[in-house]
Amino acid sequence: MIPGQHPVPLGGLPGRVTVYEVGPRDGLQNEPVAIPAAVKVELVRRLAAAGLGAIEATSFVRPEWVPQLADADEVIAALPPGLRAEVTVLVPNVRGLERALAAGIGRVAVFASATESFAARNLNRTVDESLAMFAPVVARATGAGLTVRGYLSMCFGDPWEGPVPVSSVVSVAGRLLEMGCSELSLGDTIGVATPGQVVEVLDALVGAGVGIGQVAVHFHDTYGQALANTLAALQRGVTTVDASAGGLGGCPYARSATGNLATEDLVWQLHGLGIETGIDLDALVATSTWLAGHLGRPSPSRVVRALAGTADDHEEEGTS
Ligand code: MG
Numbered sequence: 437m438i439p440g441q442h443p444v445p446l447g448g449l450p451g452r453v454t455v456y457e458v459g460p461r462d463g464l465q466n467e468p469v470a471i472p473a474a475v476k477v478e479l480v481r482r483l484a485a486a487g488l489g490a491i492e493a494t495s496f497v498r499p500e501w502v503p504q505l506a507d508a509d510e511v512i513a514a515l516p517p518g519l520r521a522e523v524t525v526l527v528p529n530v531r532g533l534e535r536a537l538a539a540g541i542g543r544v545a546v547f548a549s550a551t552e553s554f555a556a557r558n559l560n561r562t563v564d565e566s567l568a569m570f571a572p573v574v575a576r577a578t579g580a581g582l583t584v585r586g587y588l589s590m591c592f593g594d595p596w597e598g599p600v601p602v603s604s605v606v607s608v609a610g611r612l613l614e615m616g617c618s619e620l621s622l623g624d625t626i627g628v629a630t631p632g633q634v635v636e637v638l639d640a641l642v643g644a645g646v647g648i649g650q651v652a653v654h655f656h657d658t659y660g661q662a663l664a665n666t667l668a669a670l671q672r673g674v675t676t677v678d679a680s681a682g683g684l685g686g687c688p689y690a691r692s693a694t695g696n697l698a699t700e701d702l703v704w705q706l707h708g709l710g711i712e713t714g715i716d717l718d719a720l721v722a723t724s725t726w727l728a729g730h731l732g733r734p735s736p737s738r739v740v741r742a743l744a745g746t747a748d749d750h751e752e753e754g755t756s
Contacts, residue, residue, distance in 0.1 A: 445710035452712040454490055454676045456621070456652055457483055457699060461492040461526055463684025465502050466695070467731065473507040475730050477514040479723070483681060484519055486719035488699075490676075492545065493523035496532035512539045524585060528559075533573050537580055544577050545585040545621075546570045548612060550605045553596035554589055554625070563608060571615050578616040586617035587654070591637060592629035602640045609641055613650065620651050621678055624665065627658025627695070631668035638672045652676035655697050657683070662697035663705055670711075677702060682724030682735035698737030700724065717743070 460480050464471060480493050493515070499506035512520060517540065524543040527533045536544050548570060549555040552563055559566045570586075577584050591605045609620050622637065634653070642648055653669045655662035655678075666677055680696035703717050721743045724735045735741065 441704070441708055443708055443710040449670050449709060449711060450673065450675045452675070453670070453706055455488060455699060455702060455706070455713050455715060456490040456492070456676055456678045457488045457681060458492045458654070458678050458696060459483070459681035459684040459699065461495050461505070462678075463680040463682075463696060465495065465504050466685045467504055469731065470504065471730060473510045473514065475727075476507070476511045479681075479727060480511070480515060480519070480523065482719070482723040482726070484522075486723060487713070487715040488720075489522070489714060491523045493525055495526035495528070496535040497526065497528050498531075501528075509535065509539065512541065527573060527577075529569060530573055530576065533577055536577075536582075541582070543583045543585070544573075545587060546573055546612075546617070547587040547589065548608055549589050550600055550608050551590045551594040551597050553594055557596075558589070567608070567611050567615070570612075574612075574615040574617060583619075584617045585619045585621060585652075586612035586615075587621045587623055588612065589623040589625045591622045592624045592633050593626055595626055602637055605637055606640050606644045606646075609646060610644060613646065618650065619676065620646070621654045621676075622651065623654040624656055624662075627656030627661065629655065629665050630661055631664050634665045634668045635672060638669060638674065642672075648673040649675065652678055654678035656695050657697050657701075658695065663701060666697070666702065666705065670709075677706075679703075681720060682727060682740050683737040684724075684727070684735075698724075698735070698739065700737045700739035700743070704739045 483491050494508040494511050495505045496508050520540050521542040524545050525536050525541050527536050527544045555561055555563045555566050574584050588609055594600050651674055653674055655665045679699035679702040681699045683698035685695045700721055703715050706713050721740050724740045725744050728735045
């Protein structure tokens, strides 16, 4: 039992939420200091042991694009086979998918953009060209029995274009689902969204025939809005929420150290609302505290900072 937390349910929310852990991929890819593969393997194992059932472990991207994840094959090969089949790996193209298939991966993700500016900068393609690139990846993955998650970035604002039309989000989302993605993750890549916007986008997707069960949300806490936006999404029936252990990963497109919503902050809210996650918060805090030692700086997560002493005590007692 976490000291100070007294769970009280709020009506109209899901009873259980899947926390989709992005720290080992989305978090670490922005870390400037090279992290040894053994530490990454230990991170994934500890996250799984803490009860996280959905973990994005790495990316089979070309090493020169993301040097931090150049050891993706080594990391995946070192995972226990059962865990290897459960984690998700980001694949940017058919070559990346071939590496995932060879490694025994069961779940992959592709990364699309709702805006032309971000597609040009991140993928060096137009939105149409990037979708044309993903179509054979998704077809081959689903044909091989893999599940495919489709990321959709810049859904709520773009640093070069400003506001993003809801119709653009709905259009690209629909094309990812038609391709065969089984889940969409709506990204607030620069963290500017506020709850009304979240509801507007979710309602537009549902109005276009998208099942809310297929939608995940990926909020960044750059402007302190991630948990408010999460609550709005839960109220609309979303049951999968992305987060990064310890708040790993700054935002490369906004001048802020605060990027991904911290998994601990999310879990504190969910458990406080009486929502089941299957996650042991103490074990998660201990993991982020351990990783912060390797990164050489404290976690930006409020919950990690509040509970770190407690979790360390538990770890020393061997009870975490
Ligand atoms: Mg992110």
